[in-house]
Amino acid sequence: MGKKRTERVPDASVVRALKNGDPHAMEELVRRYSNKVYNLAYHLTRDANAAEEIMQDVFLTVISKVDTLANDAFFSTWLYRVTTNAAYGFLRKERKFGDQTAIDEETEHEPSADYLHDWTKLPDSILLSEESRRILKESIDSLPEAMRTVVIMKDVEGLSNEEIAQALGLSVPAVKSRLHRGRLILRDMLSGYFRKYTLEGDHPA
Amino acid sequence: MKCLVCSSLFPDYMENCLSQDVIDELEHHFRFCEKCRVCFSTYRLTVMLSSKVEQPAAVSPESVERLTSLLIQRFFNGARGA
Numbered sequence: 001m002g003k004k005r006t007e008r009v010p011d012a013s014v015v016r017a018l019k020n021g022d023p024h025a026m027e028e029l030v031r032r033y034s035n036k037v038y039n040l041a042y043h044l045t046r047d048a049n050a051a052e053e054i055m056q057d058v059f060l061t062v063i064s065k066v067d068t069l070a071n072d073a074f075f076s077t078w079l080y081r082v083t084t085n086a087a088y089g090f091l092r093k094e095r096k097f098g099d100q101t102a103i104d105e106e107t108e109h110e111p112s113a114d115y116l117h118d119w120t121k122l123p124d125s126i127l128l129s130e131e132s133r134r135i136l137k138e139s140i141d142s143l144p145e146a147m148r149t150v151v152i153m154k155d156v157e158g159l160s161n162e163e164i165a166q167a168l169g170l171s172v173p174a175v176k177s178r179l180h181r182g183r184l185i186l187r188d189m190l191s192g193y194f195r196k197y198t199l200e201g202d203h204p205a
Numbered sequence: 206m207k208c209l210v211c212s213s214l215f216p217d218y219m220e221n222c223l224s225q226d227v228i229d230e231l232e233h234h235f236r237f238c239e240k241c242r243v244c245f246s247t248y249r250l251t252v253m254l255s256s257k258v259e260q261p262a263a264v265s266p267e268s269v270e271r272l273t274s275l276l277i278q279r280f281f282n283g284a285r286g287a
């Protein structure tokens with residue numbers, strides 16, 4: 001594989017070339033995935049230095065162990081798994097984001113009293129304001145780790161349920177359930193925050 | 206359809222992976238249940254806002270170059286392909 005554009009070559013072929021010792025294949029994988037690995041690590045850790053370090057470790061790990069990858073098509077999910085594990089390791093060490101108690105899969109989410117409060121008609125200037133983004137970010141970070149990771153991978157990074165399931169060693173239904181409950185909690189937090197604006201609208205001066 | 210069932214279908218409804226008869230039932234429920242209607246529209250908007258909460262962080266070309274050199278050194282004895 002030369003210097004020409006190789007975007008269309010499937011990962012599996014690039015990985016096979018890497019296994020055969022082609023340095024261009026390695027460079028191509030770095031080109032394809034360094035940003036994704038960095039973003040995922042950065043959004044999970046919220047630490048740019050840690051994200052760079054994790055990115056480096058992840059590539060060192062996967063390239064040194066690439067021969068152990070049985071199915072070449074699973075390269076990206078493997079990469080995401082190594083990345084999330086490294087990010088978890090960092091978070092444990094730093095004790096970031098508070099209590100990481102395991103979540104009870106059976107607990108039903110109690111809808112908050114705000115359920116009839118429709119804030120979707122608020123203008124973008126409020127919905128997308130600096131403050132509302134900060135509130136949402138803080139809300140995501142306050143989720144139990146198992147939900148937080150899934151919400152970041154799915155709704156922030158745009159990975160598929162299948163990719164997340166494989167990366168985290170979960171079933172797809174388990175991913176969906178964590179995602180759904182995480183989103184419901186975030187929705188309630190946003191409902192609470194936006195209430196001050198909808199109240200203004202309900203009772204014009 | 207019960208409200209609890211309705212709410213549990215939100216993720217699949219958003220991803221368009223419900224069968225048509227379930228979609229019909231769900232949308233029928235929405236017409237008569239304001240609570241679920243509001244729940245869904247705020248849920249969907251929450252997901253949309255989450256997708257915009259982070260600026261995509263671009264890794265600098267320098268660190269990609271550093272990483273590539275490190276990997277080349279470590280695994281290819283410093284020799285880049287022609």
Ligand SMILES: [Zn+2]
Pocket residue numbers: 207208211234238240241242
């Ligand atoms: Zn309902």
